[in-house]
Amino acid sequence: MKVKIIKCLQDNYSYVIIDENNQSACVVDPSESGPIIDFIDYNKIDLKYILNTHHHYDHIGGNLELKKKYNCDVIGFKDDKNRIPGIDVLVENNQIWRKDSFEAKIYHTPGHTSGHISFHFFKEKKIFTGDTLFSLGCGRVFEGTNEQMFNSLKVFKKLPKDTLIYCGHEYTLKNSEFCIFNDPDNLKLKEKVLKIKNNLKVNLPTIPSVLDDELECNIFLKAEDIETFSKLRDLKDNF
Ligand code: ZN
Ligand code: FE
Numbered sequence: 001m002k003v004k005i006i007k008c009l010q011d012n013y014s015y016v017i018i019d020e021n022n023q024s025a026c027v028v029d030p031s032e033s034g035p036i037i038d039f040i041d042y043n044k045i046d047l048k049y050i051l052n053t054h055h056h057y058d059h060i061g062g063n064l065e066l067k068k069k070y071n072c073d074v075i076g077f078k079d080d081k082n083r084i085p086g087i088d089v090l091v092e093n094n095q096i097w098r099k100d101s102f103e104a105k106i107y108h109t110p111g112h113t114s115g116h117i118s119f120h121f122f123k124e125k126k127i128f129t130g131d132t133l134f135s136l137g138c139g140r141v142f143e144g145t146n147e148q149m150f151n152s153l154k155v156f157k158k159l160p161k162d163t164l165i166y167c168g169h170e171y172t173l174k175n176s177e178f179c180i181f182n183d184p185d186n187l188k189l190k191e192k193v194l195k196i197k198n199n200l201k202v203n204l205p206t207i208p209s210v211l212d213d214e215l216e217c218n219i220f221l222k223a224e225d226i227e228t229f230s231k232l233r234d235l236k237d238n239f
Helices: 034-042 065-070 148-157 172-182 185-201 212-219 227-236
Strands: 001-008 010-021 024-028 048-052 071-075 087-091 095-097 104-110 117-121 128-130 164-167
Touching: 001 164, 001 212, 010 034, 010 164, 048 065, 148 212, 148 227, 164 212, 172 185, 172 227, 185 212
Parallel strands: 024 048, 048 071, 071 087, 128 164
Antiparallel strands: 001 010, 010 024, 095 104, 104 117, 117 128
């Protein structure tokens, strides 16, 4: 199974997950349809499923056009059935979603929105975290509480350390500045920042990130209690 990163809008990433045996695919969070259609048609891929992490426009903007063009199914969280356009399949926490050769465990990871979910392709050790976990950061808390977000991040901390993190935005460099500010002596973080800058210099994504790196460098994952986490989240909102 191969993941193709598709840049959308200003700084969004959509992901096309391709089964190379038959060229069928899922797309995670199609912000807009144009770049996805270009890729799908050029590579003669059979787009079958749209996986949405949450209802924000920059994650579902392409749903209806893609559904109309390719007749694909839209998969989203059960409680968001009224705000995910075109939703067909309702999933819930801890459920395993299986179709064809695709298999992902659903984690309800609220905080950014109340119905946010993450898709864990556990066999491939890849997780799609939307706007909950970013590389070196986490999502703003819009609909939930800091405690919910803190608990959602705990879900990721328990995964195998070599899990690859695919998040919804290219915020890594900006996030790294906040991490460095709060954790100035972290050598691994400094090394990671160099790699990030090298990637961005040649217009490459900083995604995916490896969970092991995030555990050591992401200040929000390093927060051990809810008080520390909340303080950091508030500081970051005004950074
Ligand atoms: Zn969002
Ligand atoms: Fe977003």
